[in-house]
Amino acid sequence: MEKIQIKEAKGKLGVLVVGVGGAVATTFIAGTFITRKGLGIPVGSITQLATMRVGKREENRFLKIKEAIPLASTKDLVFGGWDIFEDNAYEAARHAEVLTIEDLDKVKDELQALKPMKAVFDQNFVKRLHGTWVKEAPTKWDLKEAVRKDIREFKANNHLDRVVCIWCGSTEVYLKLGDVHRTLPALQQAMKGNSPEIAPSMIYAYACLEEGIPYISGAPNLTVDMPAMWDFSAQTQTPICGKDFKTGQTMLKTVLSPMLKTRMLGLNGWFSTNILGNRDGEVLDDPGSFKTKEESKLSVIDNILQPDLYPQLYGNVYHKVRINYYPPRKDNKEGWDNIDIFGWLGYPMQLKVDFLCRDSILAAPLCLDLVLFTDLAKRAGLSGIQSWLSFYFKSPMHDNDHIAEHDLFIQYIKLKNTLRQLIGEETIDYID
């Protein structure tokens, strides 16, 4: 297999985080600082912990992914970002209450030095938040220019070789794909004309693509999931990926649904409910933002179970997802699933899952992996939708000629096989 020419990961890699003061962002950043000092283990990170088989199967040779693949080192990451609140990353992390003060104090200086740039914000898109650290400009096109200026200054001031951008900002209200999102000229015109169909996340993403910076969409927002942005990412030779980190309940769904299907067990209903008390929970309490999340969470089961092929087993599934804002739990989400299944001759059974998780603890390693992998993609000359990164997302993006893959283990094989292809190794058809 031919090896792809990958540019060396030399110099510093800038990581621009939209929503840099949020729970996920600060947990990701503080955790990266802590682990690179050797004061913690990056649990959950494929790039830092997983191995991959190289050579022939019988050689039984395994290397850590970070040894086999020319990834940037976490020591070379430099963080920056935007938020609608002025707090530095230490103050913001204290507010988020995910990591203990003891842990945060291990990297206090680095976190205090991280001050957000003013955000592009429009309250029509996140009804529950009232931003105070926000850019002003006559048009959305001008705002985009202001973001480009931020990116260039960040790069120059920190002597960076490359930059990637990751959205860890709030979930925006539901937006349907419209005509303005279908072609690049229409999108540009809509930005110049201040169209209400242009969300702040699109302004950041457009600016990044124009600067050739990979863009990762961690929320279910429309943002880069539209033909205009697919075209633009191809034109600017920039990788894009999304949407919505796959961390808790949906990760379990994409493991349990394939189990039911491979055993030809039937499904009548799947009721999922959550309690969550962080700022994300508060934002999702707004019906518009919840609708965006709901769409993202609902697509999973149908895609895996293929009711059109198996109408007797999956033709009549009642699927419901609820998120309840419940402040006492803060970032410690509890997700319950009640799954009504049936077996031989249609006899009913039930499966109950109670996942007492920590939202941002699950999301942080995904952020690190996505940053390192999209930087790799850019250096390898890949552009457009990076479907090999579907492993990390609830609603993996795909263009009109492809379908999404949701099964976690198929996604994992695809991820590792892409890595193998990049370094000229044979692909394999089992999990290593």
Ligand SMILES: NC(=O)c1ccc[n+]([C@@H]2O[C@H](COP(=O)([O-])OP(=O)(O)OC[C@H]3O[C@@H](n4cnc5c(N)ncnc54)[C@H](O)[C@@H]3O)[C@@H](O)[C@H]2O)c1
């Ligand atoms: N397990 C998880 O935590 C998980 C999983 C999937 C998706 N997500 C998504 O990740 C995002 C972040 O989650 P979180 O728990 O950190 O939420 P959060 O509310 O703690 O953080 C979001 C941050 O974004 C900021 N923000 C909002 N709009 C902005 C804008 N236009 N520009 C710049 N900053 C902006 C907010 O001020 C806040 O600091 C959410 O959209 C959430 O739905 C999280």
